Amino acid sequence: MTFTEEFTQALRNQRMLMKKRPDRLRMRVLVYLVWFIGFGLLFATVNGVQSGRLGSVAWWRNDLPGHMLVSLSVTLCFFFGFRGFETLAPQRWLDTISGWRDWRSGVFFSTLSILCSLVGLLLGFAAVAGIWSRQDLLGKLVGKPGFWAQFLLISIIVTLVMGLRYRSRWKQEAMQARITEAQLKLLQGQIEPHFLFNTLANVQSLIDFAPQRAKLMLERFTDYLRASLGQLRGESTTLAQEFAMLEAYLGLMQLRMGERLKVELALPAELRGIELPPLLAQPLVENAIHHGLEPQIAGGTVTVSARREGRLLHIEVADDGQGLDGPRRRAGNGVALDNIRARLQARFGPGASLELLPREGGGTRACIQIPLPNDTP
Structure with missing residues (x-):
């Protein structure tokens, strides 16, 4: 700056x-x-x-x-x-x-x-x-009466100027809110098909060599969509709902990868009601599996956690896969990460961020930071 x-x-x-x-x-x-x-x-x-x-x-x-x-x-x-x-x-x-x-x-x-x-x-x-x-x-x-007359006149001018200034600021905030809402809908409209197509591709990959598992995965995917599609189309969700969707999605991936995929979810009870845009952590989980764990024969563990530090919310998606510079790391275009960063900036401003970091002991950490509203208990 x-x-x-x-x-x-x-x-x-x-x-x-x-x-x-x-x-x-x-x-x-x-x-x-x-x-x-x-x-x-x-x-x-x-x-x-x-x-x-x-x-x-x-x-x-x-x-x-x-x-x-x-x-x-x-x-x-x-x-x-x-x-x-x-x-x-x-x-x-x-x-x-x-x-x-x-x-x-x-x-x-x-x-x-x-x-x-x-x-x-x-x-x-x-x-x-x-x-x-x-x-x-x-x-x-x-x-002197003149002193108080001048002070009263200046006070009236100050009051009028401040009133006009705040009125202008409120109009600007309302316009910015409408622009931000439109931007969020556009970005969210991009991430939903990405999530749906990736999941359908996973189902398709099982059809040839494991048709029964593919059928079971498709049934669970249908139930998952029926329960969550309305939530995906909303402007916001809660951490509890986001973690529930992640749990369901990871359950689908465990059908595909079997024992190669292990899952750990950690959400403190006091954070369950915090609101955030839907599908914020979902692409990070997909990347952890696609780039970090699937290329490894042994697979690995995906850990999703949330914690609060003062007025900041931290959401972390970690895996013990091959890491950012792994020899079998698949090429990506970074669209999902750019989308998340854009949504964070549009919704929460410069105080929000997304970082990809190496995980101690091997693997990758994706860390989201979100400033909490002042009225958050």
């Missing part, structure tokens, strides 16, 4: 409430530094134009440093105000506020911003009065 992309992402993240910020500290400091310098120069310039002192010695010695000090005070109040709320508020509050897609979101962020601005202004004016020995500055400003 380039510097510009990283800075832009840090700016976007400032609009969201989150306990742990994903941006690097230097990027967060840079964002607030830009705000501090930008607002300080803006208001110092406007005040200088109004007073006719812009560019004069008094402006450089008093007005500009004073406005920069007030801007620094406001910026610090924004930082500690928002970070304090994010840190102290329960996670369910942050999830609720982040889920608002109506006027409540604009009111909340506008109110908190106005409060931070007011406290920052008062503290900044007090600091200016103390440093420049103008003890009556704060009292005069607070007592």
